[in-house]
Each structure stands twice: as C-alpha cells, then as structure tokens.
Amino acid sequence: MRLRRKPGIQEKLAAIPRLVLAEPKQYYGQWKQVFANDNPLHLEIGTGKGSFISGMAQLNPRINYIGIERVADIIYKAAEKIVNSDLTNVRLIMVDARDIPEIFQPGEVSRLYLNFSDPWPKKRHAKRRLTHPDFLRIYQQLLPPNGEIHLKTDNKDFFEYSLQTMSEAGFILQNVTYDLHKSGFGPNVMTEYEMRFSQLGQPIYRLEALMPRNIEINANQSLNGDCN
Numbered sequence: 001m002r003l004r005r006k007p008g009i010q011e012k013l014a015a016i017p018r019l020v021l022a023e024p025k026q027y028y029g030q031w032k033q034v035f036a037n038d039n040p041l042h043l044e045i046g047t048g049k050g051s052f053i054s055g056m057a058q059l060n061p062r063i064n065y066i067g068i069e070r071v072a073d074i075i076y077k078a079a080e081k082i083v084n085s086d087l088t089n090v091r092l093i094m095v096d097a098r099d100i101p102e103i104f105q106p107g108e109v110s111r112l113y114l115n116f117s118d119p120w121p122k123k124r125h126a127k128r129r130l131t132h133p134d135f136l137r138i139y140q141q142l143l144p145p146n147g148e149i150h151l152k153t154d155n156k157d158f159f160e161y162s163l164q165t166m167s168e169a170g171f172i173l174q175n176v177t178y179d180l181h182k183s184g185f186g187p188n189v190m191t192e193y194e195m196r197f198s199q200l201g202q203p204i205y206r207l208e209a210l211m212p213r214n215i216e217i218n219a220n221q222s223l224n225g226d227c228n
Contacts, residue, residue, distance in 0.1 A: 009072045013079070020079050024093040024103050031108065034091065035064045043104070043142075044068065044113040045097050045130060048192055050078025052115055055189035057082070057090045065090045068097060097130060100138060107144035114151045116193040119158035131162035136169040145213040152180065152206045154197045159205035171209035180204040 013020045021027065021034075032038050039062050044053050047067030057065045067090065069075040075092055082090050095103065117130040126132055131151070139149060149171070153159050156178075167173060177183040181198055185206070194204055 009076055012076055013072060016079055016083065019082060019090070020075060020092045020094070024095055025099075028103055029105050031064070031066075031104070035089065037064070039064050039089070040110040041066065041104075041108060042111040042113065043100070043109045044115065045100075046115060046117055047078050047092065048074060048115070050081040051195075052113070052189050052191040053078065053090060054081050054085050054087060057087045058085060059187065059189065061089055063089065067092045068095055068100070070094060070096060097135065098138065101141055104142050106141050107147075109142040110144065110147055112139055112143065112147075112149045114149060114153075115191045116153055117151075117158070119153065119155040121155075121157060129158065129161065131158075131165050133165055133169060136165060136171075140169070140211065143211040145211060147211040149209040149211075150206075151209070152191070152194065152204055154193065154202050154204060156205060159207070163207065166207075166209045170212060172212055173207055173209055175206070175208045177206050178203060180206040 014022070027034055031041055041064045042056070044065065044067045047053050047069045050067065053065050053067045057063075067075075067078060069078065069092065072094065075094055079092055082092070093103070114130050118128070120126065120128045127134060129135070143149075149166070151159075151162055153162075159178075163173060163176070175185065177185065180188065181204060183206075190198070198204060
C-alpha cells in the first residue's frame with residue numbers, strides 16, 4: 001500500500017537542514033567535516049522511525065551515525081526523535097541504497113546495520129533484497145577490512161537466505177542467533193518492529209558478518225544466478 005504523503009513534510013524537513021541533509025552526494029569525501037571529527041562512521045540502511053539509530057547514538061557518542069530512508073514522512077518521524085534526544089552525532093539522508101557508493105568513499109563505513117529489511121519473499125523479487133549479492137558487493141566497497149554488517153530480522157527465510165549469500169560472498173559470519181532475546185546478547189537497542197514482534201513472542205534472528213582482509217571485490221561482476 002502506498003503511503004499518503006502528509007502536507008508540508010518537505011518544508012518541515014527543510015527546516016532542519018543540519019540533521020536531514022539534502023543532496024547527500026555533495027558530501028562524498030566530506031563526512032569528517034560534516035561531523036567535525038574523525039570518529040568511526042556507522043550506517044543504518046532503512047532507519048524507519050529512528051528508535052534504533054537514536055538509541056545507538058545515545059549509547060555511543062564517539063561514533064557517527066547516518067540513517068538512510070526513502071520515505072519523507074518516515075524520515076521526518078526519525079528526525080523528530082533525534083531532535084528531541086538532543087543528539088549531535090546523527091545525520092539522516094533520503095537516498096536509495098543502490099546509490100550509496102556515490103555518497104561514501106571506499107572503506108569509509110566501519111559498520112552497516114540492516115534492521116528488519118523488506119524480505120521480498122517472492123523469488124522474482126530476489127534482487128530487491130538488501131542481502132542479494134548485488135547489494136553485498138556494494139557493501140564490500142564501503143567497508144574496510146574487518147568492517148561489519150549487523151542484521152536483524154523476524155523473517156526466518158530471509159535470515160537463512162542472508163546467511164547463504166553472505167557466506168558465499170566471503171564474509172565471516174559470527175554471533176549468529178535464531179532467538180536474539182533468549183541469547184543473552186546485549187546491550188540490544190530495539191527497533192520499532194522489534195518491539196512489536198517481541199511482544200507477540202516472535203523470535204528475532206540476528207547475525208554479524210565480518211569483512212575479511214583478503215577479500216577480492218569486483219563491483220562490475222555479473223551474477224550467474226540468484227539464490228532462492
């Protein structure tokens with residue numbers, strides 16, 4: 001279902017230009033200047049209403065966070081949460097995940113978060129999944145050696161698909177759990193979806209994927225086939 005855009009949302013976003021950055025491609029190679037420090041940069045793809053990124057920024061003031069979202073109404077909700085928390089180490093941008101190599105330099109992003117991404121369950125939509133090999137090659141361009149992807153989802157099929165594609169792409173999988181809230185892992189900052197699903201008793205699946213030092217990256221490599 002298509003979301004109905006609230007009137008005046010673009011004006012509201014324009015009123016907070018320091019937080020919600022317009023024309024993000026202009027900041028390529030300039031993120032240290034944007035944050036006025038050289039702290040590690042973490043990127044959340046699909047920020048939603050901002051509970052996770054604002055919570056992480058509060059816990060880790062010496063890490064810079066950037067949240068990506070495509071829908072103006074949703075990114076404004078995240079912006080409201082961040083403004084109300086008085087955080088200075090977060091920025092938000094509206095962009096498609098496929099465009100992030102034009103926004104961040106190779107090796108610039110220390111960690112990527114994929115929280116409750118759309119699982120796109122039909123096989124014909126596999127290329128839209130954020131852990132499809134096409135996207136993984138994009139992430140490999142952004143991450144330095146030992147950079148990480150942290151993934152959480154409530155969808156078991158998407159989780160197992162991601163385990164397969166990440167392993168085949170050369171990532172080292174660690175801290176894999178099929179029931180996060182019973183695993184003892186912490187601190188765990190929850191997203192809005194995670195709060196909702198956990199209240200219903202739905203297990204949350206989580207993994208970390210480590211970028212090895214000796215991985216070979218070919219951004220122009222074509223796929224021979226898709227994972228199911």
